[in-house]
Amino acid sequence: MTQRLVADAMVERLNAWGVRRLFGYSGDGINTFIGALRRSPGGPEFVQARHEENAAFMAVAHSKYGVGQFGGGHAPVAPAEAGAGGPAPAGTAGREGRDSQGIGVVVATQGPGAVHLLNGLYDAKLDSTPVVAIVGQQNSTVIGSQYQQEIDLLSLFKDVAAQFCQQVSTPEQVPMVLDRAFRTALATSSPCVVIVPHDVQKQPAAELEGAHGTIATAPLWSTPRTVPDGADLDAAARLLDAGERVMLLVGQGARWAREEVHRMALLLGAGIATSLLGKPYVDESLPHAAGVMGHLGTPASAMLLNSCDTLLIVGSNDPWTEFYPKPGTARAVQIDLSGKQVGNRYPVEVALVGDAAATLRELAARLDPAGAERRRPWMDTVGRAVADWRSLCRERALTPAEPVNPERVVHELTPRLPHDAQLALDVGSCVYWYARQLLLPPTVPVQFCSTLASMGCGVPYGLAAKLREPGRPAVVLAGDGGMQMSGIAELVTVAARWRDWADPRFVVCVFNNGDLAEVTWEMRETEGDPRYGPTQDLPEFPYARYAELLGMRGIEVTDPERLGAAWEEAFAADTPVVIDVRTDPAVPLLAPFPDGARKLESMRAGLEQEGPAGRHALELLQRYAEQEERLFGGA
Template sequence: MAGRLVADVVVERLTAWGVNRVFGYSGDGINPVLGALRRAGAPGFVQARHEENAAFMAVGHAKYTGGVGVVLATQGPGAVHLLNGLYDARMDSVPVVAFVGQQSQTVLGSAYQQEIDLLSLFKDVASGFRQQVASADQAPMVIDRAFKAALATRSPAVVILPHDVQQEPAPELEHEHGVVPSAPVWSSGTLMPQEQDLHDAGTLLNAGSKLALLVGQGARNAQPEVEALAEKLGAAVVTSLLGKPYVNEALPYAAGTMGHLGTSASGWVMANCDTLLIVGSNDPWTEFYPPPGAARAVQIDRDAKAIGNRYPVEVAVNGDAAESLRALLPLVTERIGWRADVERHVDAWRRLSEARALTPADPINPERAVRELNGRLPGNAQVAVDVGSCVYWYARQLHLPPGVPAHLSSTLASMGCGLPYGLAAKLSEPGRPVVVLSGDGGMQMTGMAELITVGRLWRSWENPVFAICILNNLDLAEVSWEQRETESEPRFDDSQDLPDVDYSGYAKLLGLDGVRVENDDDVGPAWDRALAADRPFVLDIRTDPAVPLLPPFPAGASLAGSMEEGFAAEGNAHALMLLREYVRLEREAQP
C-alpha cells in the first residue's frame, strides 16, 4: 500500500504521546490501525482473550504506571465488550483512551452488520470526551484532545474511527479556515491551594482533640506529608480501599481500611473522632463516616467537585495533596491528642486479625491463606486483587511493604479484573514479581482465559515470578453472605455454587506450574514455592466459604442476627459455629 494513511497517523500520534503498549483484540473495523502498528513496530500490541479484559489491562496499566492506558477494539460487539473496563476507569478516576473501529461512513444508518450508534453507546462512560473522526484532517486533533481530556479529567476518552477514514491518505494540514492544528503535549502542573483555605483548615484542625485522617488514592504522592501531619496532630490514619497502598500500616496509629470490608480499629476511629481531614478520597461507604455533625471536617482534593460529596465538610482545600499538606503543616499545633486510645484500638485490631486468621476452618481459613503472604511478599512486588470475598482478606490481612502498589476495581467492583490487572503490572515492569489474589468466581469469569495470555508471554519476562493465588471455596461467597446479611435469606445454591476446577492442572497444561493446597500447614510452603518458581505459578487454595464477612463492629454485631437466621434456614451448623466464634473474638478484642 503506497503512502501514509490516517491509520499511520494514529500510530505516530500514539508514539508522540509516549504510548509504549496498546491492549486489544482484532477485528475488521480496526484492521487499518493494526496494519499501521505492524508496519511501525511500536507501540507494542498485547492481544487479550476478550475486549473486556483488554480494557481492564488498560485500566491496570494506568493505575500501576500513572500514565494513560490505551485499548483498541473493533466495532459492534468489540465496542460493547469494552464498557465494563471503561466504567472501571471512570469510577476509579484513571485516564484511558479507547480507539474503536466503525463501519465505513457510507453505510452508517443502513442497519449494516455490526453497526451500532457508538457515540450513544459511550455517551455516559466517556462523557468527558468521545468523538467520531469524519476526515483525515480531523484525526490528529481528535487524538490529541482525547489524551488531554483523559489526563485532565482522569476518565476514559473514546476515539471512533470509521474504516474508510482509517484508509484515507495521511493529511497535510494547511494553514486555513476549518483546519485546527494541535500538539501532543500536556502538563499536569501543580495545583496550589489558596492561602485563606489553608488558614481556615489549620484553625479548624487546631480546635479538635480527636483527629483522624481519611487517606485515599489522591495521596499517592503524599505519603511523607500524610505521616508528618498525623504525627504532629496526634491523629489516627484510616484509608479508603484505594488508599491502602499509600499508608504504612505498620505505623502504630494506622487503623487500616474503612468501610464494610474494613477493620474494627477504623470503625472505632471514624465513630469517635471529633475532627476529620479527608485527603484525596471519595470513598462511597458513607455509613462508616462519622455521623453528620459529630465531627468537623476539612477536605483536600485536586478535584474541586469531589469536595463535600461524601461528608458535610466545613473547609474545602482545592489543591495537590502533597503541596497542600506541606503548606498546612506549619499552621497546626503539635499535640499528643488521642494517640494512646488510637494505638490501643489498633493493637486490639492486630490481635483480632491474627486470631481470626488462626481460627480453624474447613479446610483452610482464607484469612490465613492471605496472611501467610506477610513477610514473604517481596519488597519490589506488585499486587493485583480481584473482586469478591478476597478483597476483605486483602484489606484486613495483607500488610503491604512500603512502595508495593496494589490495585483492584474498587468503585465499580467488577469481578474478573485480577488477572488482567496483574498482566498490566507485569508488562509495565517485567523485572518485578507480581502477586494476584483472586477468588474462584473471578478466576472462572476471566482469569482462566487470561492464563492463556500468561502462558503466551511469560518467557520474555526478565523476572518470571507471577504468583496467582485462587481462594477456591466453590462459592460466590460475597453474594452468598449478602443474601444472608441484607436479605435475611438462606443462600441460593443454584445461583451461588461454583464448579470444582483443577486450576493448577490447567496451569500445567499451559506450560505453567501450580499446586492445590488443602491443609493449613502447607499454605506457607506453597507461597514459598510460588515466589521462587521459574515460571508463573497457580496456588489453588481450598478455603472455607463459611468464614464470616462481618463488617466492623458495631455494624457487624447488628447484622450477625440476620446472618444467623440465614444459616438456620440453611441448616448450616458449621457456618453458624464460625459466625458465633468470630462474634466472640470481636467482642473479646474490644479494649
C-alpha cells in the first residue's frame, strides 16, 4: 500500500472544502502534490492554463462567477470599485447560506511560477474576491542559499496576501494552514497563499492526536447575518423622506437585493444609477434606470448625480468621485456590509452596516408611503433623461465609422444575447461599449478584471465561466490588445477542451482596430498629447483564421450590416467561434457631460497635433459632443 504523504493530505483537505477544480501549471516544486492529485479518485480536476498568470485569472473568475454560492466579487476599468463577498467585503451587502464550493484555487511551482501568479492575485485583492493559492517551494534544506528558483515567497506575497500567507514547515501544520487559508479568504474576501516546500510535501502525513503543540481544525465556514441598529434605520428613513430629488447608486453589493432595490426606488420615487460592478444587478429596462455612472457611464446617470438632493448608496465603493454630487449638495445614506467602506467616497450622514436585502426591507418599512407621489415631477425628469439616453445609444451605434463602429457591435448583441449566457470582458475600450450599449438580461452574469484593470483577462475569465457551467453559452468581448497579450494563447485551451462541453458555444468577439484605443484616447484626454504610433500600433493577426486552424469557427466582419448575422451564426454554431470585427479606433471615448465637456479642449489639442491622421477622429469627437450637448447640455 502506498504511503500517505503530506501531498495526499493536502488533496484530501481540498476535497473536504468542496474544491472541485484547480487551475495551474506543473513544475518540480509542486510535483509531489500533482502526483497526489493523480492518485485521488475524487478529484479535484486540474485545469492546465498556458501561463500561470492566466491560471490565476481563471481562479479569480471561478470565484467571481460563483457569487451564487458565497457572494464573490465583480469587476471595472481603473479606477474601479473594490466590491466583493464574505462577511466583511468592500462595497457589498452579503447573503446568508453561502459555502466554499465556489472558491477559486490556483496551483503553481516556485520561482517564476510563483511570480506569474501576482497579477491574478492582485486582481482578487483589489476586487475583494476570495482565492487560495497553493505554491511550491524549493526544499526547506536549501532555503536561504540562493538556490535555483529560490525566491523569498513570504516576502513576495506579503502585500497581495496580507490577510494570510503562511509557509508549511511540518506535516502537522497542513490541515490547520489550509483551513485557515480558506476561512480567511472567505471571511475577508481576499487572496490567501499557502507555501509548501517540496521536501515537506514528500513527508508522511501526520495523524493529529491532540498533543501539546499541535492543532486539530475543521474545514468549516459560515456567514453571519448583519442588520443595522434600529436607531440608524430610523435616522436614514427621516433623511430619505425629507428629500425631493432622490436617487440610488447601486453597486455589486446589491447582487442579492435586486427586488429590494427596485421596490425601494418605487417607494422613494427615485432614479437609479449603478457602478460598473453594479450594472448586472439592476434591471436596466426600467424607465428610471439611468445606467452606469463615471467616466465610461451614461449622461443620464450624470444628470441624476448632478441634480439629486438625496443619495442612497447601496453596496458601492465606486471611486469616480468627480461624478458624485458636489459635497454639500446632497444628503446621503450608505448601506454596506463593511463598516470600513461607509463614508469612504462621499460624506454620508447615516451609515447602515448590514446585508443589502435585509437592510432595504427594514428601511422600507420605516418610509413614508406617500413619498413617491410627491416626487412624481422628479421621476418624470429622470424618465425623460433615460429615454433621451436610449435614443442617443441607437444614434451613436448607427453613426458611420471606418469600417465598423464598435458601439454597434454591442448594440447588435443586445437583442441576440442568449438569456442563459455568461459574459466575460477583457479590459479596454470594449468595456465602454458594454457599459453604454448592452442591455443585460437579469439572468446573464458578467465578470472581468476590475480595479486592477489588467488586459488579457477576457478569455481566461470566459474559460472559467464555461468550466463552471459547461451547459451554458459563454461570450467574451475583447480588444485586439488583450487578445494578443494572452487571449490567443488561451484559445489553445478552448480548442483542447470544448468537445467535453454540453453546450459547445464559446463566442469570442475581437474588437480589431490595430490600436491600444483606450490608452490612445487617455493620452489625448489627460495629456493633450497626440497618438504615438510606436506605443499604440498593434501588429496584424488573423484571429478568425487562427480559430479555424485550431478546429473552431472564424467569422470576419468588415460591414456593419453583417453584424447581426454574425452574432446569430455564432450562437447557432456547434463549435466555439471567434468573430473578428474590424472596428474604428477613431470612435471617441468621451466621458458623459458635463465632465466630458471639460475634457474636450485637451482631446482636440491632441488630435490637432496628429494632422490629417487625426481629422476623422476629430470629426467624430465633434459629432459626439454635439449629440450630448443637444440632449444633456454642456459644462
